[in-house]
Amino acid sequence: MTDPSSTSESHYFASNPPPPTLPQHTAQANAFVKHHHTHSRRVVLLTSGGTTVPLENQTVRFIDNFSAGTRGATSAEYFISQGYAVIFLHRQFSLLPFSRHYSHSTNCFLDFLSEWGRIGEGEDGEGEDGGEGNAGGAATPDVVVKAKYRREMLSVLRKYRKAKEQKLLLLLPFTTVTSYLFTLRAIACEMRCLGNEALFYLAAAVSDFFVPPDRMAEHKIQSGEVPDITTSTTAVGSAGGGKKLVIDLDPVPKFLKRLVEQWAPEAMIVSFKLETDPALLLKKCNQSLERYAHHLVIGNILATRKYEVLFVEEGSAQWVRLQTTTNASSSGGSSEEVEIESMIVPEVIKRHEKMLLKKAAASTAI
């Protein structure tokens, strides 16, 4: 008998257009995977950021899922430091590994810089640079990192350079849920040759509802053309004079099942689950494990996601918590503070290694 969910997934791919970037991203993933496979390096596909659901074909308005990309970008750095090559499938313009330290709006990179030799901004330590540069001369002054940020920035810079030189990071952007799903499927298929060495770390926040192409407006929805809903009690006397934009969304099929069963049957698959009600978290994580039969669900609560997460595997649930409630990503450059991803990623890798050992033992026993 045909699995109805499989029919809805096939229908989804058949009825939605693939993103124009798909051939290029697939080719990039293919070359990346081959390179690291040849060098016996493990590869993690890390998804990050929220997917959008456009309301118009020529998109002006869209529905978005919450995620700044902090979890994904931070985790990518820890995977790289542990020897993994990372395919970073991320929402365009969300946070990126390494540059995240200086690109966030609360951490503008310009605040870390000064002109060589410039004095008078003592609080930031520019005076320490001395006056030997060409400031004051006719030539354009050099731009330097303020003294108090140098150590931290040098450390980030060195890690970034190493990742680039060793080709450990492939950045592939998406925007819509459809482009995310097409690209996820394509990369998963490219990673099949890695077998158990492949890891999927699904931190992206993926839309559960979308507007199917046959109901999608081509042009910007005109507020003046939205029909009156005079029969609706809530519309009567509303500021819009009875006008309401009613959006009719279809469910996006759940693709995790397909990933586990068909696209990446040998890989280790880790998904994240975001909730806002703590009372629901464990239940929802267990539900996800039962439904998709993958390896690990990492649950987190919106308000506390930077300080604690819940690791849920078949038959066990374990909190991973930071000792303090300080958060490095909003610190402005202190290296003293601990990021929770520095605890999450080694825990995930430990489980990946356990799985590899188990598989190796099983294959030698045959």
Ligand code: PMT
């Ligand atoms: O980026 P930050 O600001 O740091 O935030 C990080 C985070 C809170 C977003 C992250 O830690 C997190 O929890 N990500 C998962 C959010 C979530 O619950 O997503 P979801 O409910 O859309 O998906 C849960 C799982 O189902 C995912 O593995 C997803 O791949 C899968 N899914 C979802 C929708 C769908 N149609 N098919 C799926 O298979």
